[in-house]
Structures are given as C-alpha cells and as structure tokens.
Amino acid sequence: MEIDDSGKIALAAAPSAAMAFITDVDSVIACIPEVVASRRIDDRNFNLTVKVGLSLISGDFDMKCTVADKGKNYAVYKISGGGMGSTVNILLSLSVKARGKSKSELEWRYESSFGGIVSGVGDSIIRKVTEDYIGRIVKNLKKALEKKKQK
Numbered sequence: 486m487e488i489d490d491s492g493k494i495a496l497a498a499a500p501s502a503a504m505a506f507i508t509d510v511d512s513v514i515a516c517i518p519e520v521v522a523s524r525r526i527d528d529r530n531f532n533l534t535v536k537v538g539l540s541l542i543s544g545d546f547d548m549k550c551t552v553a554d555k556g557k558n559y560a561v562y563k564i565s566g567g568g569m570g571s572t573v574n575i576l577l578s579l580s581v582k583a584r585g586k587s588k589s590e591l592e593w594r595y596e597s598s599f600g601g602i603v604s605g606v607g608d609s610i611i612r613k614v615t616e617d618y619i620g621r622i623v624k625n626l627k628k629a630l631e632k633k634k635q636k
Contacts, residue, residue, distance in 0.1 A: 486604045488615050491594035494623055496581075497631050500558065500589040503581045506630045507591070508552065508560045516625035518618065521545055528552075537568070539606055539614050544569045558582070571603035577619070593623055 496503050506512050510531050514523050519536040526532065529552040537546050548566035555561065559580040567573055575597040582590045597615055604611075 486599045486608060486611060487597065488599075488608075488612050489594070489596040490616055490619065491592070492620075492623070493590050493592040494627055495584065496589045496591055496627055497587070498589060499587050500581050500583040502633075503589045503591060503630060504558060504560075506633070507579045507581070507626060508555050510552070512629065513562075513626070516622055516629055518621045518625065533566075539603060539610065542569055542571070542603060542606065546571075546573065548573075567601065569602060571599065571601035573600075573603070574598045591623065591626065593619070595619055 498506075510525055510528060514520065514525065514531060514533070517533065517535070520533055521536055522534040524532045531550050533548045533550060534545050535548060537544060546566055546568040548564055551563045553561045553563040553576075559578065562575075562577040562579070564575040564577065565573070575595055577595045578593065580592045582592065584590050595615075599611060
C-alpha cells in the first residue's frame with residue numbers, strides 16, 4: 486500500500502534559520518511525536534523507536550532515519566523500519582522558500598509504503614493516521630523553530 490501527500494506552512498523565521506533547523510538531526514528528533522527512544526548516530530543518521538497505534542494494531546516500530554539529500558533550500562529524509570510484523574518506508578522532502586527577510590514557507594511532501602500486517606488495515610485508516618502523523622511533525626517543526634527564534 487502506498488500513500489503520498491504534500492502541503493505547506495508559513496514560518497515566522499528567516500529562510501536560513503528554517504534550513505538550519507530542518508537539517509539539524511537533534512532538532513528534528515525533538516519534533517517527532519510518540520518517540521519512545523532515539524539514538525543520534527551522526528549529522529545525517531539516527532534511529533528511533535516510535536509508538537504506533539493503528540486500529541487494533543498497537544506497539545513499537547524501530548526506524549532508521551537518514552538525511553538522504555540536502556541542498557541550499559531543501560532536505561530529504563529517508564525513513565524505514567517496522568515492527569509487529571509490518572514494514573514502513575517514507576521519503577519526506579522539506580523545502581524552504583523565502584517570504585521576505587524574516588519569514589519563510591516550509592513545503593513538505595512525503596511518499597510512503599506499508600507492508601505486512603499493517604497493510605491489511607483499510608486504506609482510509611492508514612491514510613488518515615499517516616496524514617495526521619506527518620502533520621504533527623510539520624506543526625512541531627514550526628512551533629519549535631518559532632519558539633527558538635524568540636529566545
């Protein structure tokens with residue numbers, strides 16, 4: 486099963502600050518919901534254990550995360566792993582566009598695929614949960630970045 490989506494969100498932060506934030510592994514880890522454990526490997530790689538609740542399936546997924554590509558105004562995260570007899574692969578692209586000197590816009594897009602037991606759950610349920618989860622990450626990035634700017 487495959488799911489993809491995209492969107493954008495306004496940021497009250499300069500493009501350079503937004504890019505520095507979305508490419509900082511520690512900052513990104515802090516914005517991911519339901520993290521049970523995390524281990525930063527280096528500037529591009531980290532592992533996570535996240536709590537997953539999907540219909541009757543509930544438990545932990547172990548995920549390997551990599552900044553697969555980054556440029557002047559974008560970063561691409563490759564996330565793969567699984568648990569409870571299921572697999573997940575996500576390619577999350579984040580790009581920053583200037584909206585003046587002190588404002589920017591974060592555009593995001595993800596492509597995800599699911600296998601194993603979780604793929605037996607209805608498409609609409611998986612789509613809703615995935616959209617909500619990625620949406621929470623993006624909102625957390627915005628909140629943390631704008632809070633950091635105020636300090």
